[in-house]
Amino acid sequence: MERKRLYAIVIAIIVVGAAASVAAAFLLGAPPPPVPVHVYTVIGDSEWFDLPAGGTTEVSATVLDNGAPMFGISVGISVTPSTEGTLSASSAATNPLGIARVEYTAFNRTVNTSLVFVFTATIEGSQRSGSVEVRQLGIGFQPTTARARGLVLKESDRLAIANATVQVNLRNMTGLPPGTPSFFSNNSDEQGLYEVTGVPPREAFIQVVKAGFKSERQNVTLVAGKNTRTDFLLEQLAGKVLTVWHTYSGKEEDEFLKMADRYRATRPDLNVVVEFQAFAGAPEKFIVAATAGNAPDVMRFQNDRLGEVASLGFLEPLDSRLDPPTIQRYQAQALAAMRIEGSIYALPATQDLLAVVYNRALFRAAGEPEPLDGWTTDDLIRIAGNLTAPGQWGFVTPQTNGYYWFPWLVGFGGEIFTVPDTQPIDGDSDVGLNTPEAARSVLFMHSLEKVHGLMFANPGEDPMLTEFLSGRAAMITTGPWNIPAVERAEIDYGIAPYPIVSDTGERARPVLGVKGFGIWKLSSVKDDAFDFIRFITSPEEQKKFSLGVGGAPGTNDIPTAQAALSDAEIQANPVIARYLLQAQYSSEFPSRPAMASVWGPVTDALAFIYQDVDPTSPTAETDARAILTQEEQEIYG
Structure with a gap:
């Protein structure tokens, strides 16, 4: 079975060393040597998201130093709730690839439950943890496996393109446990093949994304016991490319793609490539990509993680681009949620709370x-x-x-x-x-x-x-x-x-959570990126998005733009109206970097x-x- 990376929980810490040598250099009058900076990450991985009752999954953790595997680091692995199954070992030392692995066997269940595998590593004398979530399906939810296989083709020579990202939106979610994601995203292997697994009957649309290329979206049906092969033609893009990472799923993703299409119609000179990232691990994946110098131009963040990423120097401050009309279009509390140590790092799009x-x-x-x-x-x-x-x-x-x-x-x-x-x-x-x-x-x-x-x-x-x-x-x-x-x-x-x-x-x-869009500090198309996020967070687009996802099976997203909130159609949604009342009695969700800790x-x-x-x-x-x-x-x- 091809392994599927589901969540990557990255604990980023900045460790400043060589204090003694710096002090000695100062006393001798010499300029201090550069202080080494290490970004340590603990990445969790699991073979299955939907784990059938009685099934077995392999969980693993990798410890990275500035993106490179660290060897000989002992990683403790535990699972909660601990009564739902057994681990083959409570901890394991990393192998020569820097990966610690254990096997987990689930007990039979009559209801579904959520299992969280926690990985703990001691780095520079301090414990840091990451985690990955696996949903164990009860007897009533055991899936039947269906697979779709596709070959990614290059239009010019029809040769396979390896390592493209395949995005799959699985439909017909009825009967699945709450919280089951509608997306799986896999990297193709060396031959350019990808494989996705679903719970039939499932209709899906599949789109292939690779920097500098685009493909059409194709509809497929996953049928138990049947392999569906689909060929994609990737057309190489000409001109400027704006890459956008979003974390929407289901109907939200549908509406966001429509929003991106409306923007494309205003900018025929710009190729907008939209990629999905799982919400739980998106900030960590952005940090890893930015550290390697290949982050997307635009990224969707929740404000409690925004400060952590901004403090690492990976986001562009937007203050110089914000004229008074742009500032005044947003709720003050929503815009404040995007402010880190006095600077605005994202434009607010939606808000929610309990x-x-x-x-x-x-x-x-x-x-x-x-x-x-x-x-x-x-x-x-x-x-x-x-x-x-x-x-x-x-x-x-x-x-x-x-x-x-x-x-x-x-x-x-x-x-x-x-x-x-x-x-x-x-x-x-x-x-x-x-x-x-x-x-x-x-x-x-x-x-x-x-x-x-x-x-x-x-x-x-x-x-x-x-x-x-x-x-x-x-x-x-x-x-x-x-x-x-x-x-x-x-x-x-x-x-x-x-x-x-x-x-x-x-x-x-309750704390008021705000999600918005920020710009990578090293983006080569910052002006275009700001033009894009200003468009998608405009009152007109927020209204279309909120009405598009509102009501079953939508998610009742609450706008952040003043004009959208005061719109009669938005106010007619009783769910939004009641949560807006609660928003009057909300507290600030801290955006500061320390919130991640x-x-x-x-x-x-x-x-x-x-x-x-x-x-x-x-x-x-x-x-x-x-x-x-x-x-x-x-x-x-």
């Missing part, structure tokens, strides 16, 4: 009124308690996921960082984990399960959604991206903002507190703060 989604039918059956905009956490506990019954949960939210904890942190008076994004953290108290507010907010969140019994044990995102779609959860916390699944399940639903925390009088505020320690802290701290214990707050303090030190390194 809110409380509830089942109206279950509320009616219990005689409970729907949540009001000014409700409190006391109201939440009371209402959810009345909605909790055998086989039914009143309120479900993930217990060990930082993204779902941040709203409670803010509601209890805490914050992720205690200094502005323009000020670097100094290692003392600039991260807001080691605070009474942080400890109290974690204990409150865990008490919803452990004290009040409103949800099942330690729910994750997918199990939470599954319970809601099956009608067994009255309230959950989720974003507009899951509303199409709710509508397909024919749930009569409502959307409410997070409640006011009764103990503080402050509203719980927060996720791991926060996840560990929440997991350790969940496991080891009883929320009713007299020492609960002290115990929780001790764990938070320890994990905060990991952020400072």
